Amino acid sequence: MEVDGEKSDVEREEEDEESVTDVLKDRFRLSAIPIAEEEAKRNGMEISAPIVACIVDLAFKYTENLAKDLELFAQHAGRKSVNTEDVILSAHRNEHLAATLRSFCEELKAKEPQSERKRKKGSKKDDKATTSVVDISDL
Amino acid sequence: MDKKTFDPDLIHAIFKQIWTKRAKERERNQSIDAVDAEVGACTSKKGRSTSANANALKLSSELLQIFISEAVQRAATIAEAEGGREIEATHVERILPQLLLDF
Numbered sequence: 001m002e003v004d005g006e007k008s009d010v011e012r013e014e015e016d017e018e019s020v021t022d023v024l025k026d027r028f029r030l031s032a033i034p035i036a037e038e039e040a041k042r043n044g045m046e047i048s049a050p051i052v053a054c055i056v057d058l059a060f061k062y063t064e065n066l067a068k069d070l071e072l073f074a075q076h077a078g079r080k081s082v083n084t085e086d087v088i089l090s091a092h093r094n095e096h097l098a099a100t101l102r103s104f105c106e107e108l109k110a111k112e113p114q115s116e117r118k119r120k121k122g123s124k125k126d127d128k129a130t131t132s133v134v135d136i137s138d139l
Numbered sequence: 140m141d142k143k144t145f146d147p148d149l150i151h152a153i154f155k156q157i158w159t160k161r162a163k164e165r166e167r168n169q170s171i172d173a174v175d176a177e178v179g180a181c182t183s184k185k186g187r188s189t190s191a192n193a194n195a196l197k198l199s200s201e202l203l204q205i206f207i208s209e210a211v212q213r214a215a216t217i218a219e220a221e222g223g224r225e226i227e228a229t230h231v232e233r234i235l236p237q238l239l240l241d242f
Contacts, residue, residue: 013163017156017160020156021156024149024152024153024156027149027152028145028149028153031143031144031145031146031149032145032203032207034143035143035144035145035204035207035208036207036208036210036211038143039207039208039211039212039215040211040215040226043211043212043215043216043219044215045211045215045218045219045224045225045226046224046225046226047211047225047226048225048226048227050228051214051226051227051228051231054228054231055207055210055211055214055231056207058210058235059203059206059207059210060153062203062206062242063150063153063154063203064153064157066154066199066202066203067153067154067157067158068157068161070154070189070191070195070199071157071158071161071189074189075189080187080189080190081189081190081191081192082154082189082190082191082192082195083191083192083194083195084192084194084195084198086195087195087198087199087202088198090202091202091242093240093241093242094241094242097202097205097241097242100205101198101201101202104198104201105194105198108194108197108198109194
């Protein structure tokens, strides 16, 4: 189906996509690194930059997988738009996590019951008790 | 304490990029893969990719923030049990399998 000219177009497109991915990855790193460092500080631990980078890259991969999962869940439900139920469903293997997400979702709904589509930011700074530990079995 | 989170717009940008990529792939494979074509036909008309609502994006940001916090926290627990003051690669390696199973 692909003609030579078309193929080079496709290749160029892929290159563009790659550079967009790189920019997104860098932006993701910028927000993720402080999260990891803060969490280490809260636990009274030092953490070196390469380890943080490793965890952040892992989180980015996880984000990509999450995007695919959410899309499939929404499609399976016959929707074109991902909603909160899909996100909660993506955590179905971990009951505790699903419960945490569900309560966070209720909070969001309670905050803006009538204007769900309007995106409001900057007003959510409450300290939620979401940093709960899930048991580590091998200790 | 001010809790750091992701910007939902950034998460949206990442999701959107993946969804557009997949929508394009679907379109390209439509004639090759009959099953994919069927899925693509009913869900994405002419490259229409998936979208997400604002609360779903906020919830995803929260999920990712929990993911990173959990990774660091679990590694810190292991490091502490070994009497160290610094999280090392081996600690992350040890928590990795269970972390991936839990998320």
